[in-house]
Amino acid sequence: MSVCRIELLGALRVHCAEREITRFRTQRTGALLGYLALSYPRACIRDHLAEAIWPEAEPESGRRNLRTALSSLRRQLEPPGVEPGSVLVCGRNLVALNPDSVATDVAHFESALRLALKVASTSEKMLAWVEAIETYRGELLPGLSDLWVFGERQRLAGRYFETVERVVDYFERVRDYASALEYAYRAVRADPLRDESHRAVIRLQLAAGHMEAALAYYQEWERVSTRELGSPPAEETRVLVEELGGPTRRARVSLAGPEPDGIARERDCPSLLGRDAAVTLHTLPPADGEPEPLPNDTVTFLLADMVAGEAEGGMRPEPDSALAECRLIAEAELERHGGRELGGDDEGIVAVFTCATSALRCAIVLQQAARERLWPLRVALHTGEVTRVDGSDSHGGPAWRQMRLVLQAGGRVLRAMHAGQILCTEETASLLRRSHCSPAELADLGAYHLAPGSPPERLFQARVDAMPRGAFPPLRAEAIQSPDLPVSLTRFHGRHEEMRRLRQLLTAPDVRLVTLTGPPGIGKTRLALEGAHDLLEAFHGAVWYVSLAEVDDAGDLLDALADALRLDASSGGGTLRQIVAHLAGRRALLVLDNLEQVASEAGPMIAALLARAPRVACLVTSRRTLGMPGEHQIAVNPLPVPAGEEDPQALLRYASVELFLDRAQAVRPDCQVTPVNAPAISELCARLEGIPLALELVAARAGVLTLPQMLERLDGLLDWQAGQGACATERHRSLRAAIDWSYRLLTPELRRVLERLSVVRDGWSLETAQSVCAQDESLSEKECLDLILELKCHSLVMAEESSGEMRFRMLRVLREYASERLRMQGAA
Structure with a gap:
């Protein structure tokens, strides 16, 4: 049975399987869960619960509120697929959280403190104390002012401060300030x-x-x-x-x-x-005796060597005795800073520290000594997890498992460096930034590929006032471009086949142009962004997003691309030439979003760019293809919808249902599929035809409309507006606005054909289209076919083969829009 973890410290959160719940139907519903979790594993009497959570209510009203809140919690904590009673156990008189499947951070915090009282050694006590401190993320149930919260909040805070003081006292005793x-x-x-x-x-x-x-x-x-x-x-x-x-x-x-x-x-x-901290800290005397090892296996390695023949900044190649003298300095500094030399080879120094800050202090002193003597020294710091085993190494220290892999990672950093530098990896930088006594400023140099097949590594350069700030040459590694992609604030559902196809195409060496096509509101932009994020590693981060929604002239396309690349147009030389120079030799992906309004004119520009930048690929979103040689089209269709299914678990397999529920839960957290509402959810998703924009617009009303009320109002769906706080562009604030955009791009002739085809409700054949569209003019079969093909290219008509012939149809919302336009023309 999967564990449900409830967090009360710092904020009320529930982690069940892969879900995180932070919002509840009402504040009192959240307070009820907090009370049950604080009482865990004890059961609570129903009347006592009602009185504690609704102290001002009459007894009967309180009991009724309790029943409603428990029902809401059960829908959130035990959705379809989760066995009833596995999280929330409700009896006639008692209510409790199931101790077999529930854990809470408060219980974990107190358990760690009880363990600290039982163990004998200091290292075991420290391990338990640190565990308790890490668990305490803030005060108990912030935002609640109930009397039952106040007393417990004060008690737990007192125990937290007492524990921190014990850990501080330990480090103070061993002089690890x-x-x-x-x-x-x-x-x-x-x-x-x-x-x-x-x-x-x-x-x-x-x-x-x-x-x-x-x-x-x-x-x-x-x-x-x-x-x-x-x-x-x-x-x-x-x-x-x-x-x-x-x-x-x-x-x-x-x-x-x-x-x-x-x-x-x-x-x-x-x-x-x-100002002088970096110099004075290393002069502190070591602690008397050997302090007890810290109760963890996270260590920081210092690796140093001299770069033969490198002479940046006036440095000269080291004499034969330089490394030996450097080792003597290192031995003294390691003793001061609590480090231990692991040896190395004749060309370098390798040492290990249990404190990242101490490792950095030692590195600073070594680099200062090297600069005074004009040694071309470089120092790398890398933090990793290793495991102690019985026995000692050749230097009398503990033996370590997995050390080779950690040292290899640090060695890759060292090989990319130049003389005079101190670099550290992201793991080390994270520890240094958590310490409020870091003796150096850390400059983020970005991410690099340090070896073929190795994952990217973000590197940081340590800088102190006593060291020169001259610019170093670029690192000897391939830099990874930091991506500049919009961040989506909602979950992505479905589209597994489209994502697979996108990756397959854009990682193929001979594919340079992929176009996502589909009707308005179908989710082309979101799919492109998800695909771009998925391809970041394949393109080493060189992925740029270019919004073209406001571009009405193809001549502005290159300017928009230059802006996305942050190029300086005032430097001259032509925009295309600047773009090509910036991307020269780099494998890169350009996401060109909303290109339909300039699709015809933009083709030659994109072709010129791809010809002159042979390692660049373009991912385009458009309601029509560009019609270019080598273009690969991926049609973005509606999400799958239920076909009459009413079983709750079966419904959850449909991406349209997943999307609807996810967006509805943003405004009504306890919204779930139940045997009672399953038929309504099935019908709603089917009538919305799996169009993501339509599903989101309707789901946003879940806080004010029931499912039957939503179904009753679908006839006015075209004008349903996105909420004021929704992160939607102006033309995605309603289905009407989205379709208006496509309609304006049509020629008058195509508009007339679209409007006339709206009278056919269940799809049509080519012959039917020819009959309907030729009311006032004679159209040959070929002319009719060309017009329908053009509408299909604009993603306004869908084609399907049936019984040996092609059948055409429009999505319901498109047909309603076109029918409305037809009535406005007085031709209905």
């Missing part, structure tokens, strides 16, 4: 007005020798405390800094790291260390 500060800042972020947490930060800065930083921090906390609490910090906090005395500049510093609550920004954190 960077890690101690990291956890002290967590307590500050959890409650920015708690004096004890600020006192710990000041105490740790003083212990690390940062007197000015500690005084500046205290002054900022004094300012905030006086403003927010109406009083200065507690006497115990003031005593810490009184003896420092002396005039000092009142600096504005960060109190809590990267949290946005007014007193915390990550970029301010270096000011807490002062």
Whole structure:
């Protein structure tokens, strides 16, 4: 049975299988779930629940509210396919969450703290404490002010701060002030007005020798405390800094790291260390004795070597004794920073650290020494997971499993570097940024392919004031272009075959142009974006999206493309030439969205671009093809719809039903397919013909209309508008606007044919079309066929083979639109 995890700390969230639930039918429904989860695994008496959640209601009204809320929760927590009672157990008098399948973060938090009391060793206690701290993501059920929440919120917060203090005390004892500060800042972020947490930060800065930083921090906390609490910090906090005395500049510093609550920004954190922190930190004496190893297997490797023959920045090739002298410096720094040398070969140094910040400090000192001596040294840092095993390596330290793979990854970084650089991988950068005492600024260099077949690696360069800031040559690796694709805020449903076909075509070396065609509102743009995201790795991130919805002149196509590529048009040389030069030799994908209005004129420009940039491919969305040689068309059809099925689980296999439910749940979280409403959902999706825009417009009304009410109002579907908050373009705010766009692109003759064909309801043959369209003029079979073919090219008519002949039809909404136009012409 799959586990359902309920989170109460920081926010109310439910994770069931692959679903995340964050919204409920009403706030009281969410409060009910919170109460049950907080009581877990105990059962709750129904009357007590009703009184706690609806304290102002009459008993009968409270019981009725409880029944409604439980029904709503059951629909969300136990949708079709989930066994009833597997999450929510409701009896005549008792209600509970099923302990066999439910877990909560509060229970996990308290379990970790109980474990810490049972174990004997410090490392096991630390493991349990850290687990509890990681579980506590914020106060209990924020936003609820019920009395039953308040007491528990205070109790859990107290246990959290007590646990953080224990972890801080441990790191302080072993003089790992960077890690101690990291956890002290967590307590500050959890409650920015708690004096004890600020006192710990000041105490740790003083212990690390940062007197000015500690005084500046205290002054900022004094300012905030006086403003927010109406009083200065507690006497115990003031005593810490009184003896420092002396005039000092009142600096504005960060109190809590990267949290946005007014007193915390990550970029301010270096000011807490002062300008000379990178130099002074490494002079701290080591802890007395060997501290107990940290209870995790995440380590940071330092790899360093000298680049033979490289002379950037005045560096000269190293003499024979340079590496030996560098090793002596490294040995002393490793001892100071808690690192351990693993050896290496005759050309380099390899060391391991349990703290990424310590590894970076050591790297900075090594690089400073190398610059003073004109050594072409380069240093790479890489963090990875390894596993301790019994036994020792040749240097007396622990033996490590999987070390070779982690070191290989670090070695690839080292080979791409130049002398004078300190680079780290994304894993290391993440740890450094979480530490509020990082001795260097990290510059994001982007992602690179460091070896054939290896995954992309994002690299960061460490910079400190004491090091020159001159530009280094490009890394010796293939850079991956950062994609600039719009991010979709809703889930994508269905289209598995279209996605497979897109990938198959656009990864083929001889396919340069793919066009997605389909009627208005069918989802061409969304499919193109999903396909582009899927192809990012294949194109090494060189994927650009170009919106052409506002382009009415084909001459503006290249300008729009240049804008998407962020090229400077003022530099001259011709727009096409600039684009080709920018893409020269690069495998790239251009997504040209909404090209139909300039499709005919744009063809030659796209052909010229593809001819001059032989590794570029184009993915076009249009309601008609471009008619170019080598063009591959993918027709985007409506999503599959139910054909009379009424079984809830069977309905969920249809992408149209999935899409409708997903969008309906955005406004009514407990909306599910049930045996009662399954017939209505089946009929609704069928009548909407699987058109994504129509499904979304109707689903958006789920908060104000029932399913039967939606069915009653479908005759006015053309004018249903997207909500004010919907992220829709102007011509996708209604089906009428979307079809208007296509209608305006037709010639007068095609408009007349489309309008006249609207009188045929169940599809037609070529002979029927010829008869209907030739009311006022004589049309030959060939002329009629050409007109229908043109409408099909505009994605307004669909063709299907039936009983040996071709049959044609229009989607219902298109036929309604054309019929309305016909009546307006007075020709009905």
